[in-house]
Amino acid sequence: MTFTVAIVGRPNVGKSTLFNRLIGKRLALVDDQPGVTRDRREGEAFLFGLRFKVIDTAGLEEAFDQSLEARMRQQTEQAVSEADLVLMLIDARVGVMPIDEHFAKFLRKGKTPIALMANKCEGKVGDIGLMEAYSLGLGEPIPFSAEHGLGSSDLYDIIKEHMEKAAEDKVVASPYIPPANLEAEEEEIPATQDDSEDHDFLDDDDFEEEDEEIVRGPLQLAIVGRPNVGKSTLVNKLLGEERLLTGPEAGITRDAISVEWEYQGRPIKLVDTAGLRRKSKIMDKVEKLSASDTIRALKFAQVVILVLDSDGILEKQDLTIARTVIDEGRALIIAVNKWDACPNKDEVMQLVRDRLQTSLPQxxxxxxxxxxxxxxxxxxxxLDAVFNIYEIWNRRIPTSGLNRWLSELLEIHPPPAPGGRRIKLKYITQARARPPTFAISCSLPEDLPASYSRFIENNLRDTFDLPGVPIRLHMKKGDNPYAGKKKRNN
Incomplete structure (x- = not known):
């Protein structure tokens, strides 16, 4: 079991800034506005060779009703119960507030060890708040600056001490990595074998996509959609627990929250995202950050589920999200939610089919x-549809089969000859998968009509059974083997 550290404190004391520093990435949204974080976010942290799981939590609020703040507090309490060590942050520049005292009393009642951190201690401004922190009864406070990393060595000592103590009572997976290992080179991954031959017309510089990934690790599955369509409810139902905040309020989710999960023995990383609205309607700075975080999660996903509300099917914003998914080369599935409450099921399904045909013909x-x-x-x-389209998205087609298909296609439907110049399509190969990407050697690629390229793509999709995934088709003019060579003198 991995050692777990939870970061708690009242709103706007720097919890997310500390979380980002420990994991080495800017994953958690950070803003001067209080209460930006709502769901608890988990990440793998590294600190001078220590490796542990860290949980960023919402700001502690004294609310015990059915409000959003009360549900956020329950999420924080859940994180505290799961943690092996709690880091309680206060703002040293502001000093100890009554709510800090209230939650320090709450934490003292629990069994989880607590380390008190006086954040924002850079300079002399935080000295008074640092002294006030002793009054909370949580031991000696650690002067710290999450923004600048001051006090990291003291934090290292505290975490390492509690790791070693926890290791005496239970087995902790990889509690310490010697610093020398951090500089070791990563193991080289062998290149994927391909049955296609090397051809001069194939050049990696001609493709904007990244090199093909090795198919390994959990399936990256992102849940996207407009606000309040049930994305977080869907993730909670899949996980079988109230892992994410839900409620009648629109736009509850702000961060893109990833959760490790397993379905029928297959690992999945579920990513719940903030609802996406039209750019013209986004005025709040935090919502803009949330939208950017959602787009980032979408780009790193492999399969994307676009959740729709059965009351509003494939509106303009839904289609915009779907096009973004396709343009990024991700596999797309559409989930029409709240189907049990839909009164006109046949009409809604026909509407979905019609709009997909007219708005996403590619x-x-x-x-x-x-x-x-x-x-x-x-x-x-x-989920069965997710794994099915994931397999299609990863599919590779033998070069020999592709060229037989191309030869037969050209015999029946040869390319047009604009201006009387004949266009030759010589050779095709699959350059990459994820998504399926094909390169065709073409004598005059600039003259080939876009309609004929679409005809090739559609026929390719139908012949090799590639439904529902984006296909990328590149026309490349083959290099002249005699270019640059001097003529021989007779």
Whole structure:
């Protein structure tokens, strides 16, 4: 079991800044506005060779009703109960507030060890707050600056001490990594074998996509959609616990929260994202940060589930999100939520098919699944569709089969000859998968009509059974083998 550290404190004391520093990435949203963080976010932290799990939490609020603040407090309490060590932050520049005293009393009642950190101690401004921190009864406070990293060595000593103490009572997975190992080079991954031959017309510089990834690790599955369509409810139902905040309020989720999960023995990383609205309607700075975080999560996903509300099917914003997913080369599944409350099921399904056909003609066969996230209906069917389209997204087609297909296609439907110049399509190979990407050697690629390229793509999709995933087709003019060579003298 991994050693877990939870970061708690009242709003706007620097919890997310400390979380980002420990994990070495700017994952958690940070802003001067209080209460930016709502869900608890987990990450793998590294500190001078120590490796542990860290949990960023919402600001502690004294609320015990059914409000959003009360639900945020419950999430924080859950994080404290799961942690092996709690880091309680106060703002040393402001000093100890009554709410700090209240939650220090709450933490003292628990069994989880506590380390008190006086954040924002850079300079002399925080000296008074540092002295006041002793009054909380949580031991000697650690002067710290999450923004600048001051006091990191003291934090290292505290965490290492509690790790060693916890290791005496339970087995902790990899509690310490010697610093020398941090400089070791990563193990070299062997290149993927391909049955295609090397051809001069294939050049990696001609493709904007990244090199093909090795298929390994958990499936990256992002849940996206407009606000209040049931994304967090869907994730909670899949996990079987109230892991994410839900409620009638629109726009509860702000951070893109990833959760490790397993379905039928297959590992999945579920990513819940903030709802996306039109850019013209986004005025709040935090919402802009949330939208950027959602787009970032979408780019790193492999399969994306676009959740729709059965009351508002494929509106303009839904189609914008779908196009973004396709443009990024991700596999897309559409989940129509709240299906149990839909009165006109046949009309809604026909509307979905019509809009997909007219607005997303470049990707035919996008899977559409009707679900109820609240009642858990059809979730297995949705996940089966996820793994099916993931397999298509990863599919590689032998070069020999591709060229037989191209030869037969050209015999029946040869390319046009604009201006009387004949265009030759010589050779095709699959340059990459994820998504399926093909390169064709073409004598005059600049003259080939876009309509004929679409015809090739559609025929390729139908022949090799590639429904629902984006296909990238590149026309490349083959290099002249005699270019640059001097003529021989007779």
């Amino acid at each position: 990707v035919k066969g996008i899977p559409v699944v009707t679900i109820s996230a609240l009642k858990g209906q059809n979730l297995n069917k949705m």
